[in-house]
Amino acid sequence: MRYQGREVDVEGRVRLVMESALTARDRVGVQDFVLLENYNSEATFIENLRRRFGENLIYTYIGSVLVSVNPYKELEIYSKQQMERYRGVSFYEISPHIYAVSDNTYRAMRTERKDQCILISGESGAGKTETSKKILLYYAVTCPTNDHMATLGDRLLQSNPVLEAFGNAKTFRNDNSSRFGKYMDVQFDFRGAPVGGHILNYLLEKSRVVHQNHGERNFHIFYQLLDGGDDDLLITLDLERNPQSYHYLVKGNCPRLSSVSDKNNWKVVMKALSVVGFSEEEVQKLLNIIASVLHLGNTQFGEGEEGETYITTETQITNLTKLLGVDGSALGEALTHKKLTANGEEMITPLNFEQAVSARDALAKAVYGRTFTWLVEKINQSLALKDEIFHSGKGCSVIGLLDIYGFEVLQHNSFEQFCINYCNEKLQQLFIELTLRSEQEEYETEGIAWETVQYFDNKIICDLIEEKHKGIISILDEECLRPGETCDVSFLEKLEDTLGGHPHFVTHKLANGKTRRVMGREEFRLLHYAGEVNYNVNGFLDKNNDLLNRNLKEVMCQSDNQILSHCFRREEVIDQKRPEMAAIQFKNSLTKLMEILMSKEPSYVRCIKPNDAKQPGRFDEVLVRHQVKYLGLMENLRVRRAGFAYRRRFEAFLQRYKPLCPETWPNWHGRLSDGVSTLVNHLGYKAEEYKLGR
Numbered sequence: 001m002r003y004q005g006r007e008v009d010v011e012g013r014v015r016l017v018m019e020s021a022l023t024a025r026d027r028v029g030v031q032d033f034v035l036l037e038n039y040n041s042e043a044t045f046i047e048n049l050r051r052r053f054g055e056n057l058i059y060t061y062i063g064s065v066l067v068s069v070n071p072y073k074e075l076e077i078y079s080k081q082q083m084e085r086y087r088g089v090s091f092y093e094i095s096p097h098i099y100a101v102s103d104n105t106y107r108a109m110r111t112e113r114k115d116q117c118i119l120i121s122g123e124s125g126a127g128k129t130e131t132s133k134k135i136l137l138y139y140a141v142t143c144p145t146n147d148h149m150a151t152l153g154d155r156l157l158q159s160n161p162v163l164e165a166f167g168n169a170k171t172f173r174n175d176n177s178s179r180f181g182k183y184m185d186v187q188f189d190f191r192g193a194p195v196g197g198h199i200l201n202y203l204l205e206k207s208r209v210v211h212q213n214h215g216e217r218n219f220h221i222f223y224q225l226l227d228g229g230d231d232d233l234l235i236t237l238d239l240e241r242n243p244q245s246y247h248y249l250v251k252g253n254c255p256r257l258s259s260v261s262d263k264n265n266w267k268v269v270m271k272a273l274s275v276v277g278f279s280e281e282e283v284q285k286l287l288n289i290i291a292s293v294l295h296l297g298n299t300q301f302g303e304g305e306e307g308e309t310y311i312t313t314e315t316q317i318t319n320l321t322k323l324l325g326v327d328g329s330a331l332g333e334a335l336t337h338k339k340l341t342a343n344g345e346e347m348i349t350p351l352n353f354e355q356a357v358s359a360r361d362a363l364a365k366a367v368y369g370r371t372f373t374w375l376v377e378k379i380n381q382s383l384a385l386k387d388e389i390f391h392s393g394k395g396c397s398v399i400g401l402l403d404i405y406g407f408e409v410l411q412h413n414s415f416e417q418f419c420i421n422y423c424n425e426k427l428q429q430l431f432i433e434l435t436l437r438s439e440q441e442e443y444e445t446e447g448i449a450w451e452t453v454q455y456f457d458n459k460i461i462c463d464l465i466e467e468k469h470k471g472i473i474s475i476l477d478e479e480c481l482r483p484g485e486t487c488d489v490s491f492l493e494k495l496e497d498t499l500g501g502h503p504h505f506v507t508h509k510l511a512n513g514k515t516r517r518v519m520g521r522e523e524f525r526l527l528h529y530a531g532e533v534n535y536n537v538n539g540f541l542d543k544n545n546d547l548l549n550r551n552l553k554e555v556m557c558q559s560d561n562q563i564l565s566h567c568f569r570r571e572e573v574i575d576q577k578r579p580e581m582a583a584i585q586f587k588n589s590l591t592k593l594m595e596i597l598m599s600k601e602p603s604y605v606r607c608i609k610p611n612d613a614k615q616p617g618r619f620d621e622v623l624v625r626h627q628v629k630y631l632g633l634m635e636n637l638r639v640r641r642a643g644f645a646y647r648r649r650f651e652a653f654l655q656r657y658k659p660l661c662p663e664t665w666p667n668w669h670g671r672l673s674d675g676v677s678t679l680v681n682h683l684g685y686k687a688e689e690y691k692l693g694r
């Protein structure tokens with residue numbers, strides 16, 4: 001049924017005559033944006049969000065898409081009773097909730113036997129991770145289980161504190177910000193019980209290990225270890241309790257969190273590690289690595305008279321030798337020298353002071369980053385589907401959860417924001433393809449003529465970024481590999497040469513007067529589907545290269561710490577093949593992610609952050625407007641309203657609206673579709689306002 005303002009009216013009348021499960025409070029504003037009369041007005045949209053938020057109604061639909069506003073306080077809407085309330089209930093008959101989406105997705109998986117996925121997006125602090133945890137908990141509580149599955153449910157839930165300790169940090173925007181993207185599959189058996197899981201991780205923000213902005217922190221695990229580890233443990237790791245003693249922890253000048261107890265979380269994480277299946281020995285090895293990162297940060301260099309670099313903090317090398325399980329003198333040498341092969345001959349050249357510092361930082365980042373990947377692999381082993389289920393032939397279905405960074409526009413956008421925003425372009429592309437596809441399919445199965453909806457296709461921007469040879473990533477790779485002098489500025493010039501004139505790309509040099517005034521000389525601007533973003537090219541080449549000197553790799557792959565020898569493979573050194581660069585790796589992992597998501601039926605949760613102060617009850621309209629724009633919500637609503645926005649099965653429609661017509665009340669005994677016809681005719685709808693499907 002198309003929505004003309006008066007359907008709102010009909011809804012109102014129905015609500016008067018029908019006994020409804022909704023309380024008066026639930027009805028503040030509209031609970032589905034498609035019901036907005038003035039659906040093209042952004043102001044009306046935001047006003048509806050604001051009014052509902054004021055009543056703690058944080059959830060609102062756009063059709064089947066759930067919009068969620070972070071309440072920044074505990075609401076009593078997540079109890080077991082609430083879960084029961086949503087179980088098996090028709091999506092639209094009850095107030096919007098994340099449990100409705102969870103339940104609907106689960107039922108679709110069970111009845112249609114098709115894999116599902118829930119895509120959660122939003123900017124940092126908008127509530128994505130909390131949402132995904134609530135979905136997992138809903139399944140853990142409401143799905144059938146047996147003892148083995150209860151263990152699996154525990155592991156699934158406990159993998160969260162582990163990943164958060166190692167992959168989350170306090171940032172300016174969020175005290176518990178995920179610094180990596182995450183896709184998690186939950187596998188269900190033929191009875192609908194969760195039987196396995198698998199996690200894919202994306203682009204950990206490794207630079208945080210060695211540097212944090214003012215007011216931010218390093219990854220939680222460092223502080224948890226120092227605050228929560230007992231005295232004996234700290235002695236074994238040669239650590240002092242005070243975070244201020246470690247260079248890698250004082251950069252952000254923010255050692256303590258007011259909202260979180262590192263000590264308590266340490267206990268939670270240690271328990272979670274054991275639930276997930278890490279042995280004591282593995283935990284010890286893991287902590288050795290965490291401690292060694294801190295010792296690396298305290299490894300300092302001096303400069304000799306002839307410009308040679310030497311290590312001034314020998315005790316750190318002693319500690320590192322023990323904790324990393326490597327040869328100390330080889331490590332000392334590798335931190336201050338570089339090994340090159342020229343004309344088949346090996347040459348050792350000394351590093352200058354800056355080079356030694358960056359070699360040390362590169363090692364810290366590589367050690368931490370690879371250990372994080374190992375951690376995810378290890379969690380995956382523990383969540384892996386048991387063989388007997390896998391081979392039972394009865395087939396599993398999957399619900400995937402994507403909790404990934406939303407569109408990011410900072411004051412200074414760098415390589416990381418470029419990757420994040422590229423990911424969002426890909427997700428938008430997926431959204432377009434899947435929405436269009438499912439619309440088309442639905443119209444076909446219902447035998448209703450299909451009307452194409454016009455909206456912006458962002459493929460042109462995806463191509464601009466990822467096209468072979470001509471795209472930004474290819475140009476960046478070429479610049480990293482090209483012999484001769486290359487630098488970030490030469491990369492920018494290459495971009496200008498190749499992409500000048502592209503409607504979605506501009507630089508200071510290429511811009512007209514007005515744009516030029518708001519662009520730096522070292523920036524390029526992309527006109528993303530959601531808006532314009534300027535990127536500063538500084539650091540693009542280094543971050544894309546992500547190089548670790550070969551002799552450091554050699555030292556690490558001889559480590560007797562099994563985690564490290566797993567992470568640094570001998571083949572990497574022997575083959576001497578250049579590993580893939582960061583951007584292309586990210587591109588390939590996104591391509592795989594898109595394939596995974598394409599094969600599933602998607603549901604969407606769009607999270608919004610109401611204010612920057614992380615406070616309850618505050619609704620900052622400017623901030624919300626920005627997110628409504630970057631999440632593409634108005635576009636979403638427009639598409640939804642352009643087709644037949646209100647779709648119900650005959651039976652459900654009759655059940656709900658039969659009191660409005662004497663012929664259908666109290667019961668209709670004929671064919672269901674005839675009953676619906678009678679009802680809509682009685683209400684005076686015109687033929688073009690609705691269609692009857694099959």
Ligand SMILES: Nc1ncnc2c1ncn2[C@@H]1O[C@H](COP(=O)(O)OP(=O)(O)OP(=O)(O)O)[C@@H](O)[C@H]1O
Binds near residue numbers: 127176405
């Ligand atoms: N439904 C909710 N109820 C209560 N508090 C919430 C809810 N959702 C989010 N919060 C609060 O907001 C904080 C930030 O949420 P969350 O970590 O989920 O954001 P995010 O979108 O995952 O951010 P990032 O991208 O930085 O990881 C949480 O730590 C919690 O305090």
